[in-house]
Amino acid sequence: MGKADITIASRDVAVHRKPYTARLAKWSGLLRRTQEVPMLLAVAFLVIVATIINPRFLGPDNSKTLTRDTAILGIAAIGEGFAILVGHIDLSVGSLYGLGGVLIAYFIVTLGMPIALAILLTLLIMLLIGLIHGVFVTKLKMHGFLITLVTMGVARGVCLVLTKGWPIIDLPRVYNVIGQGHVFNIPVPVLIFVFTLAATFFLLRFTYIGRQIYATGGNIEAARLSGVNVDNRVILCFVISALCGGLVGMIQAGRLTIGHPGAGAGYELSAIAACIVGGLSFAGGQGSVLGIAVGAALIGVLQNAMIMLNVSPYWHQIVIGFVLLIAIAFDYVRRRRV
Amino acid sequence: MDNQPMLKMEHISKRFPGVQALDDVKFEVYPGEIVGLVGENGAGKSTLIKILSGVYSRDQGEIWFRGQKVEIRSPQEAQMLGISTIYQELALVPHLSVAENLFLNREPRRLPALGIVDFGRMKRDAQAVLADLGVEISPDQLVKELTVSGQQMVEVAKAVSRRAHLVLMDEPTSALSSKEVDALFAVVRRLKERGVSVVFISHRLEEILQVVDRIIVMRDGRRVGGLSIEEATQEKIIRLMVGRDVAIFHKEKAEIGKPVLEVRHLSGKGLVKDVSLVVHRGEIVGLGGLVGAGRTELARLICGADPRTGGQILIDGQEVDIRSPADALKYGIGFVPEDRKLHGLVLGMDVKENITMAILRRISGWLAVIRARRQKQIAEHYVNTLSISTPSLSQLVRNLSGGTQQKVVVAKWLSAQQKVLIMDEPTRGIDVGAKAEVHALMSRLAKEGMGILMISSEMPELIGMSDRVIVMCQGRVTGEFRREEITQESVMACATQFIAVSSSEEIALQE
Numbered sequence: 001m002g003k004a005d006i007t008i009a010s011r012d013v014a015v016h017r018k019p020y021t022a023r024l025a026k027w028s029g030l031l032r033r034t035q036e037v038p039m040l041l042a043v044a045f046l047v048i049v050a051t052i053i054n055p056r057f058l059g060p061d062n063s064k065t066l067t068r069d070t071a072i073l074g075i076a077a078i079g080e081g082f083a084i085l086v087g088h089i090d091l092s093v094g095s096l097y098g099l100g101g102v103l104i105a106y107f108i109v110t111l112g113m114p115i116a117l118a119i120l121l122t123l124l125i126m127l128l129i130g131l132i133h134g135v136f137v138t139k140l141k142m143h144g145f146l147i148t149l150v151t152m153g154v155a156r157g158v159c160l161v162l163t164k165g166w167p168i169i170d171l172p173r174v175y176n177v178i179g180q181g182h183v184f185n186i187p188v189p190v191l192i193f194v195f196t197l198a199a200t201f202f203l204l205r206f207t208y209i210g211r212q213i214y215a216t217g218g219n220i221e222a223a224r225l226s227g228v229n230v231d232n233r234v235i236l237c238f239v240i241s242a243l244c245g246g247l248v249g250m251i252q253a254g255r256l257t258i259g260h261p262g263a264g265a266g267y268e269l270s271a272i273a274a275c276i277v278g279g280l281s282f283a284g285g286q287g288s289v290l291g292i293a294v295g296a297a298l299i300g301v302l303q304n305a306m307i308m309l310n311v312s313p314y315w316h317q318i319v320i321g322f323v324l325l326i327a328i329a330f331d332y333v334r335r336r337r338v
Numbered sequence: 339m340d341n342q343p344m345l346k347m348e349h350i351s352k353r354f355p356g357v358q359a360l361d362d363v364k365f366e367v368y369p370g371e372i373v374g375l376v377g378e379n380g381a382g383k384s385t386l387i388k389i390l391s392g393v394y395s396r397d398q399g400e401i402w403f404r405g406q407k408v409e410i411r412s413p414q415e416a417q418m419l420g421i422s423t424i425y426q427e428l429a430l431v432p433h434l435s436v437a438e439n440l441f442l443n444r445e446p447r448r449l450p451a452l453g454i455v456d457f458g459r460m461k462r463d464a465q466a467v468l469a470d471l472g473v474e475i476s477p478d479q480l481v482k483e484l485t486v487s488g489q490q491m492v493e494v495a496k497a498v499s500r501r502a503h504l505v506l507m508d509e510p511t512s513a514l515s516s517k518e519v520d521a522l523f524a525v526v527r528r529l530k531e532r533g534v535s536v537v538f539i540s541h542r543l544e545e546i547l548q549v550v551d552r553i554i555v556m557r558d559g560r561r562v563g564g565l566s567i568e569e570a571t572q573e574k575i576i577r578l579m580v581g582r583d584v585a586i587f588h589k590e591k592a593e594i595g596k597p598v599l600e601v602r603h604l605s606g607k608g609l610v611k612d613v614s615l616v617v618h619r620g621e622i623v624g625l626g627g628l629v630g631a632g633r634t635e636l637a638r639l640i641c642g643a644d645p646r647t648g649g650q651i652l653i654d655g656q657e658v659d660i661r662s663p664a665d666a667l668k669y670g671i672g673f674v675p676e677d678r679k680l681h682g683l684v685l686g687m688d689v690k691e692n693i694t695m696a697i698l699r700r701i702s703g704w705l706a707v708i709r710a711r712r713q714k715q716i717a718e719h720y721v722n723t724l725s726i727s728t729p730s731l732s733q734l735v736r737n738l739s740g741g742t743q744q745k746v747v748v749a750k751w752l753s754a755q756q757k758v759l760i761m762d763e764p765t766r767g768i769d770v771g772a773k774a775e776v777h778a779l780m781s782r783l784a785k786e787g788m789g790i791l792m793i794s795s796e797m798p799e800l801i802g803m804s805d806r807v808i809v810m811c812q813g814r815v816t817g818e819f820r821r822e823e824i825t826q827e828s829v830m831a832c833a834t835q836f837i838a839v840s841s842s843e844e845i846a847l848q849e
Contacts, residue, residue, distance in 0.1 A: 207706035208698035211691060218684035225643055225681055226695040226750060227667030285686050 039277065039294045043301055050305040057308050064187065068179075068255065070300030071193035072248050076267060077274035077296045078200050078289060079244025082237035084275050085204075086217045087284025088137060088144030090238065092151035093245040093271050096126060097264025099155040100249025105168035105259025108175060115175050122246055129155070130242030134235030144238065152268070159261035168259040179255025189251050196244070200289045213237060218285025266317060273320055274299045276327035283335055299323065342405070344369045344535050345390075345504055350399035352385055359385040361559040363399070367504060372526060372536045374546040377556035378579055378628075378795070378830075383539050386556070387506050390537075391423040392416040404503065422497030423506040428489050432482035437464035439481050440496050467499045471525050487518035494525055498534070505529060508539045512630065523549045541628050543572045543834050555579055573827070576834070580797055580826035587777040587802040590785060594805065595619030597655065598789040599640070599671070599758045604649035606639045608632070609813030612649070617758060617789040622780060624804030625793045627833045632813035633793045634676060637760045640791075641666040641673040653757065667696055672751025674744070676762035676793070682747040685736040689728050690717040692735050692746050696754040720749035724779060741772025748779065759783065762793045777803060797826045811835050 050057040057066075076093050083090035100122060107118035129151060136147040181188040204210035215223040216233045224230045248267075253259050278295025280287030299320065306316055343366040352360040360382045367373050375383050388394040390401075392410040401408050403419055410416050416423070430439050437460050438445075446463065448456040464477035473491045481489060490510060497505050511519045526536055526549055540546045546553070553570045555563045555578040563578045599617040604610065609632035617623045625633045638644045640651060642660040650657050658669045666673070675681035683692050694701060694713050701716070702708045717731050726745045728738060735746055744764065751759055764780065765773040780803060784790055794800045800807055801824050809817040809832035817832030 206708060206710075208702040208708050209706050211687075211698055211708065215684045215687060215691070215695060218686045219680075221681045222684050223695070225641070225663045225673055225675060227664040227754075228695070228698075229662075229664055285684065 036279065036288075036291055036294050039279075039291075039298055043294065043297050046298070046301045046305055050301070050308055054308045057305065062304070062308060066300065066304045068187050068189050069304060070297055071187070071190040072251055073270055073274060073300050073303075074193045074293055074296035075189075075196050075244050075251075076248045076271040077278070077292050077299075078196055079241040079248075080268070080271040081200075081275045081278075081280055081287070081289065081292045082213070082240045082244075083144055083148075084272070084280045084282065085213055085284060085287065086234050086237045087220070087282075088234070088237075089272065089282070090133070090144060090148045090241040090245075091268050092129070092133070092148040092155060093241065093248075094264040094267035094269075095152045095155035095159070096129065096242055096245030097249040097252065097267050098159045098261060100126065100246035101253035101263050102159045102162055102168065102249075102259040102261055103246075104175075104250045104253050105171055106162050108172065109168050109170060109259070110162075115172070119250065122250060123243060126242045126246030127239055129246075130239030131235065133242065134231075134238035137238065138231040138234050156261075156265070163259065163261040165261060167261065169257065171253060171257045171259070176254040176257050179251050179253065189255070192247070192251065196247075197289060197293055204289055209233070209236070214285050216285070269317065269324065270299050270303070270320055273324040273327060276324060276331055281331050281335060282328070283331075342369075343367060343402075344371075344404055346402040347386075347390070348400050350386065350389065350401075351397050352382075352389060352394060353397055358559050360389075360396075363556070363559070363561050365554065365561065367535045367537060369503075369535060370530050370533045371552065372530055372538065372550045374538045374540065374550035374553040375556065376540065376543065376546065376553060376575060376579060378797075380558075380795075381556040381579070382559040383556055384508060385559075387423065387508055387537070387539060390416065391421060391506055417500065420501060420503035421506065422500060422502035422504070423508070424490065424493045424497065424510060425508055428486075428493055430481045430489055430492060432480070434481060435477065436468075436475055436479050436481060436484070436492055437461050437477035439492055440464045440467065440477070440499055463499070464495075467495050471495055471498060471528055473525065485518070487514050487522065490514075490522060491525060494522075494529070498529065502534060504535045504537070506537045506539075509541070510538070511540060511542060511545055519545060541834055543575055547572070572831075572834075576827050576830045580830055587774065587799060589622055589777075589803045589805065590781045592620040592781070592785040594621050595787060598653065599791065600650075600652035600655070601640060602650040602652070604636070604639055604651070605647050606635055606644055607647055608635050608644075610635045610639055611813045613810070613813075613815055614649075615791075615808055615815065617791050619757075619787045619789050620784050621805045622784050622790045622792055622803050624800040624807040625791060625810060626795075626800050626807050626829045627810040627816075629795060631810040631833065633810050634762055635813070636810070637673060637762050637791070637793060641671050641760060643673070667754060667756075670755070670757035672696075672754065672756035672759045674747050674751065674759060674761040674764060676766060678740075678743050678747050683735050683743060686734060688732045688734055689721065689726070689738070689746060690714060690731040693717045693720055693749045693753055695750050700754075716753050717749075720753055724749055724752075725775075739772070741768040741775065744768060744772070744776055745779070748776075752783075756788070758789045758791065760791045760793075763795065764792060765794075765796070765799060797829065800824075800829065801826065809833050 056062055076097065080090055080093055103122045103125060104118055107113045107121060108115060133144065133147050133151065136142045137144050178188055183191055204213065212223065212228045213233050215228055216230045220230050249264060252263060274295040275292055277298055278287065278291035280292065302319065302323065303316060306319060345367040347363065347365040350360055350363040350365070363382070363386060365386060377383050385394060389396045390410065392413045392415050395411065401410065408419060410419065431442065441460050441464065446456040446459040448454045461477050468475055468477065471494065473495060475484065475488055475491060481492060484492065494505065510522060514522065529536055538546060538550060547570060551567055553565045553575060554561060555575060557579060565574060595618055597616045598619045602614050604613045613636055615623065627633055635644070639646045642662045642665050651660055652658065653669045660666050660669060679685060690713060694716055698708060701712045714731060720726065721728060721731065724745045726749065727742055735743055738746065765776050768776065780790055792803060805821050807819045807824050807829060808815055809829055811833055816835045819828060
C-alpha cells in the first residue's frame, strides 16, 4: 500500500507543478548552456573582493600559493570527475593523496630507492587500487561509493602503519622539484595540471574511449547493448581517479619535502565540490573537463581567500560544504527537467 | 444473486498522455459474485482496477458502492470502504510474521497508552482468520519463508480480516502452479460463500472459467462484452478480446533467402526454456504472445545481454559464441529494445553520436581519435536515407519525437551493417504516421536482405508485417504459423495456452 501512496503523491506533484517546472527548465537550460561563464565571473568576483580587502591577495607570494593549490586541487578534481562521469563517486581521493605522499617518501627515504623507480612504483600501486575499485564496481555491481569508502579508511590506515604516525622527512631536493620547481617561471604543479587537463580534454572529446565514457555514464544499458565494453570504461575511470589522487599526494610531498600520514584528509570534499560546481552531474554522463577546471579554480580561490581574509581555518570545511550543497541542489534541479 | 449490484461504475473514462486508457466504461459486481476481467495487454483492465482501488483518479464517471455514491481518492479510502486489492507484486513485509502482517498498523494493544502489542491476541485472531479460510499457515511463520501462493493467501486473509466486501486480484495465478491455483480458488469460493465479491484479472482463460460467475471483456479501453458463465467459451472470449478493425500494415514481398539467424534449444536463467527458431534473409518473423511470455528475455539472450544457460546460436549457418552485446555486434546482430529511452539511446548525447554508437571504435584512427568527418558522413547518410527529422546532427536525441528516436536506434544498427535485427515492440508509443514509416522501413530492410525478428503485442502489426509468426507462452514456443495461416484467434489461443506439461513438471520438481 505504501508503494501506491508514493505513486499518487508524485503524480499529483507532477500535475500541480507543471508551470513551475517549465519555468525552472527554462532557467536551468540557460544555466546549463553557459555554465562555465557565470562560474568564471564568480571566480573573478571573488578575486576582486579578496584583493580589495587584502591587496596582498594577488601579490607574488600569494599568487604562487594560489596557483599551486588550485592546480593540485584541479588534478584531484579531474580524477574525481572521471568517477562522477560514469555515475559513481570516489571517496578515496583524500586518502590516496595521503598514501601517495607517504609511499613516495617511504620508498625514497626509508627504503632508499631510486627516485624514478619510487615514482613508478607509487603510480603502479595507485593503478592497482583503481583497478580493484573498478572490478568491484563492475563485477559485483557495487556502487563506487562503498568500495572507495573502504579504501578511504584502509589507505589512511596504511599511511599510519608505514609512518608510525610521524611524517617521513627529508625528501631529496631533486625530488622536491615536482612540488617546488619552476620551468620558464611556471610552477611544476601547474604544468602537471595543464598537461592533465589537456590530456583529459583530448581523451574525452576526441577519442572513442572518451565518448564511450560519456555514453556509459549517460545510459549504461544503452551503451552496453550497443556493444560498448562498459565494464572496461568504468574500470578505466576508477584507475584514472586513483592515479590522480596519488599524483596529487606525490606533488604535495615534494612541495612540503615530507610524506605526511594525515595529508589530504577531507580532500575528497573539495574535489567533489569542484566537479559539481563545474557542472558535472551525479547522474553521470554530463559535464566537461573545462568545467571541472573552472570549478577547481572557484574552490581554490575561495579556500585561499578565506586564508587571506583571516577566516578561521575551522570554518573552511563548513564553507566548502555549503558550496557543495548549493552545487548539488543545482544539479538536482537541473536533473528534474530530464 | 441480489439484483442490486454491490459495485456500480458508470461512464468511467481515463486519459493518459497519448492514450485513452478507459473510454466510457461500465462495470458492475453483485454481492457474492466472482467476476473475471479479461482483455489483451493495454485493454484497460489494470487501469480500471487501479481507479477502483484509489491508485488512479478517474477523469469522468461515477462510482456507487453498496448503494452509495463514493469518491475513492486514495488506497486508504478504498480500504475503508471495504475494497481490498491484491497486486501482482505482493505488499507484505517479508521479515515480519504472518500475524504481524495481517494486523499491520492495527495491532491489538495491551496497554494502549504505552503502545504495547498484545501478541497473544494477535496470534489467536490471526489463527481464526486463517482457519476460517481453510488455509494451513502458522501465524508465527515469517512471510519470507512462505511460497508465493502462501503469501497470496496471507494477502487474502488480510483483506478478509479488514472486512473487505470486494477483493480485487490482478493476475493472482501468474506465479502459481496448478495445485496452488486450485487452493487459491478454494479460498475464493469461501469468500463468495460469505458474501464477499471478487474481481479477477487473468490471461489464463481456462483457469478463470473454473471459478468465475461472469466474464467481462475489455478491448482498447472499452467494455466490449459481458458473458455469463453459462454462455462463455474460450473461443467466444478470444473473439471478443481481439475483434477489432484497425488498419493492418503489410510487409512488401521480399525474396526469402538462406537462414541468417538460427537458434537451437536456447535456455536462460529466467523464463526461456528450450526455444528454437530460424530467421531467413529477407524475412520478418513475428514473435507473438502476451507480456511476460518470455519474448524480451529471448531477445536479450540472443543478443548477449543476459547469459544463456544452454543452446546454440548460428549466424549464416556457423555457430557463434555470443557472451556479450559486443559479441552480438561483431556477429551482425542488432537489438532495438522496447524501451528506447531506457535501453536504446543515450538521451544526453546527440544524433550523430547515437547513430555511430556501435561503431565508434571502428571509425577511430590513430590514438583512438574518432575520425570526425567520417562520423559526420555516416550520420548524415542515415539521417537522409531514413528521413530522420532532426534540425541538425548535433541535436540531443532527448529533444526528438518517439518515432524519430526509434529511427535513430535503427540507424545505429544499419551503420554497423548488421545482418539480423531484433526489434522489441518496434512501434510502441509512436504515433500513427511514424508507425507506418517504421513499418515501411522494416519492409525495405527485409527487401535488402536483412532478417528481422520482431516482437509485437499488437495483433495487426504482428499479422500484417510477419512472414511467419512464432507464438510464445511461459518461455516456450507454443505455435508457429505461416503468413497464410495467421489469424488473431489462433495466435491468441497459443498465447494463452499455459501448457499443462509445465505445471506438472513444476510439481514434479517440488516433490
